[in-house]
Amino acid sequence: NAGVTQTPKFQVLKTGQSMTLQCAQDMNHNSMYWYRQDPGMGLRLIYYSASEGTTDKGEVPNGYNVSRLNKREFSLRLESAAPSQTSVYFCASTWTGRGGGYTFGSGTRLTVV
Amino acid sequence: SQQGEEDPQALSIQEGENATMNCSYKTSINNLQWYRQNSGRGLVHLILIRSNEREKHSGRLRVTLDTSKKSSSLLITASRAADTASYFCATAAQIYSGGGADGLTFGKGTHLIIQP
Numbered sequence: 001n002a003g004v005t006q007t008p009k010f011q012v013l014k015t016g017q018s019m020t021l022q023c024a025q026d027m028n029h030n031s032m033y034w035y036r037q038d039p040g041m042g043l044r045l046i047y048y049s050a051s052e053g054t055t056d057k058g059e060v061p062n063g064y065n066v067s068r069l070n071k072r073e074f075s076l077r078l079e080s081a082a083p084s085q086t087s088v089y090f091c092a093s094t095w096t097g098r099g100g101g102y103t104f105g106s107g108t109r110l111t112v113v
Numbered sequence: 114s115q116q117g118e119e120d121p122q123a124l125s126i127q128e129g130e131n132a133t134m135n136c137s138y139k140t141s142i143n144n145l146q147w148y149r150q151n152s153g154r155g156l157v158h159l160i161l162i163r164s165n166e167r168e169k170h171s172g173r174l175r176v177t178l179d180t181s182k183k184s185s186s187l188l189i190t191a192s193r194a195a196d197t198a199s200y201f202c203a204t205a206a207q208i209y210s211g212g213g214a215d216g217l218t219f220g221k222g223t224h225l226i227i228q229p
Contacts, residue, residue: 004155033216042117042219050214055197056218070133090155096214101146101158 002026006091006105013112021076021108023091028048029103031096032057032074034066036087037107043090049074050096081112117220118204125226132189134223136202137182143180144203146217147187150199159187159200168170189225197227 006021023031030051035043045058049068063085065077074093078085088109092102120135124163138145144163148156162169162185169176174189189196204216 031214035219040221042221043217045216045218048214048216050131056215092156101148101161102156102217104148104155105157106155107153 004091004093004103004105006089006108007106008030009106010109013078013110015082017075017081018079019081019110020078021073021089021091021110022073023075024073025091025093025103026072027093027095027103028071029038029093029095030071031094032072033092033094033102034074034076035090035092036060038087041092044091046076078110081110083112086110086112089095114131114166117204119200119202119220119223122221123224125228126192127139127228128192128194129202131194132196132225132227134187134200134202134225136185136187137187137216137219138204139183140204140206142180145176145185146158146205147174147176147185148201148203148219150201150222152198156201170184181197192225192227194227194229198204205227 004025004096019064033048034046037043048065049055052071065074088107116137117138146161148158150156160171162176175192178185199222201222203219
């Protein structure tokens with residue numbers, strides 16, 4: 001099993017450019033999440049999708065949009081990138097209801113110049 | 114805002130010694146989880162303890178939970194060089210019966226270094 005796959009692994013954007021981070025899981029999980037991690041910080045939740053067809057804001061949603069394309073895929077879009085969005089982005093998934101652990105992707109390192 | 118706060122922020126010990134990390138949190142939880150992150154990698158789930166449990170073991174890992182003090186500890190016994198990593202506690206809120214549908218809240222982590 002591949003688990004959670006994120007693409008791309010690295011990206012450099014200029015201020016004002018847009019891009020979409022892709023995430024796919026093959027574990028039939030119902031809930032998916034996008035986090036960002038900044039130096040010396042834990043992970044902060046950007047958006048989540050508790051089930052297919054629903055999305056909700058997390059702690060730091062400003063400047064981002066998401067799409068739960070189907071049960072497997074959950075994308076994160078930056079419409080107009082800003083230097084403050086320089087970070088490492090992690091996608092995660094879990095089967096809510098079983099109260100189990102989350103499976104994380106390997107991350108996307110994004111630099112906005 | 115950060116729910117969990119790990120202590121210490123950094124810990125350096127000799128290989129073979131035991132490592133203990135602590136986590137405090139602020140609100141009621143359904144469960145508390147510990148994750149490991151190797152440098153430049155994603156997080157790996159280590160162990161989950163539910164709010165009605167007090168202690169749990171998994172291999173060389175031992176986790177305790179004290180809901181009255183809103184705190185947890187992670188003990189790694191007989192440490193190895195491969196245990197060098199950052200360790201995060203994360204809490205799942207008591208919203209859904211399974212906990213965690215609205216995401217985990219992470220602390221800032223403890224950076225553990227095992228000296229050979």
